[in-house]
Amino acid sequence: MIPAAFEYQRVSSVEEAIELLGRDEDAKLLAGGHSLIPALKLRITRPTVLVDIGRLGDLRYVREDGDRIAIGALARHAELAADPVLGQSCAVLAHAAGEVGDPQVRHRGTIGGSVSHADPASDLATVLLALDADLVVRSPGGERTIQAGEFFTGPFSNALAHDEVLVEIRVPKVEQGVYLKHVRRAQDWATVGVAAAHVGGRVQVGLASMGGTPLRARAVEDALAGGATPADAAAQAAEGAEPPSDVSGSSEYRAHLARVLVRRALEQL
Numbered sequence: 001m002i003p004a005a006f007e008y009q010r011v012s013s014v015e016e017a018i019e020l021l022g023r024d025e026d027a028k029l030l031a032g033g034h035s036l037i038p039a040l041k042l043r044i045t046r047p048t049v050l051v052d053i054g055r056l057g058d059l060r061y062v063r064e065d066g067d068r069i070a071i072g073a074l075a076r077h078a079e080l081a082a083d084p085v086l087g088q089s090c091a092v093l094a095h096a097a098g099e100v101g102d103p104q105v106r107h108r109g110t111i112g113g114s115v116s117h118a119d120p121a122s123d124l125a126t127v128l129l130a131l132d133a134d135l136v137v138r139s140p141g142g143e144r145t146i147q148a149g150e151f152f153t154g155p156f157s158n159a160l161a162h163d164e165v166l167v168e169i170r171v172p173k174v175e176q177g178v179y180l181k182h183v184r185r186a187q188d189w190a191t192v193g194v195a196a197a198h199v200g201g202r203v204q205v206g207l208a209s210m211g212g213t214p215l216r217a218r219a220v221e222d223a224l225a226g227g228a229t230p231a232d233a234a235a236q237a238a239e240g241a242e243p244p245s246d247v248s249g250s251s252e253y254r255a256h257l258a259r260v261l262v263r264r265a266l267e268q269l
């Protein structure tokens, strides 16, 4: 399908992007375009202006920052998958980035776009949630930090105001982490995805495709903290979740998959 008409502005700084967003509530950022362009073509969204931040090279980095790793919002999935700092100090995120879609998607899609799109099936959002990542956003008022747990407010919706730009994602260094993704077809979105990692002395678990947003498996985390075995804790993986039923699987099947994948992930940690 052909998108509805829109204006197009390519910006050369984050400040310019913020200014354009501030001028028009129906303006939208364009990063890698791998979620937004399909949505435009299906006319699910009809922005008046597309503000293209895709060439802002200063938002495309991965660097160590004390006990955390700072990732620019425009770092692409393929760059994260191959990044030596992530490979050494947060391999679970690098691995998950390598599991996103196909090579074309991974070479265009960005971590900032992936998180902002807030797809409940997003691989990276699920890992960031399990890691308690901090999301740094900029607006005319300055910068603020949103915890991943506060960011996802519903299916495809997030805590950003219309004139805010996600500029950086900060993750802790973690020695042990696992991301397991069950797909019906090769290179598909997760029927269920499970991220598990040791963070600050606790095991934290994120779930993809188990509800309206990426979710934390709190019942599993609390059971582990109380001394439960991986198998006993994993039995609670679907606790509080409302998994959807669709062509990839029924709600019951997803609940079963979550229990199986969480057990496997915990056993691999």
Ligand code: FAD
Residues within 6 Å of the ligand: 028, 029, 030, 031, 032, 033, 034, 035, 036, 037, 038, 073, 099, 100, 101, 102, 105, 108, 109, 110, 111, 112, 113, 114, 115, 116, 117, 121, 122, 123, 124, 160, 164, 165, 166, 167, 187, 188, 189, 190
């Ligand atoms: P865009 O499409 O440019 O933008 C997406 C949304 O985020 C828009 O609303 C935009 O305004 C907003 N946005 C972008 N950047 C920012 C920012 N810095 N600050 C604030 N808002 C911003 N994803 C998975 O997780 N797993 C998969 O298996 C998977 N498979 C895919 C297969 C195909 C065929 C396709 C087309 C996509 C797939 N995706 C998958 C989605 C992919 O990861 C997208 O790249 C990602 O969701 C969006 O990133 P983007 O940079 O392309 O963002």
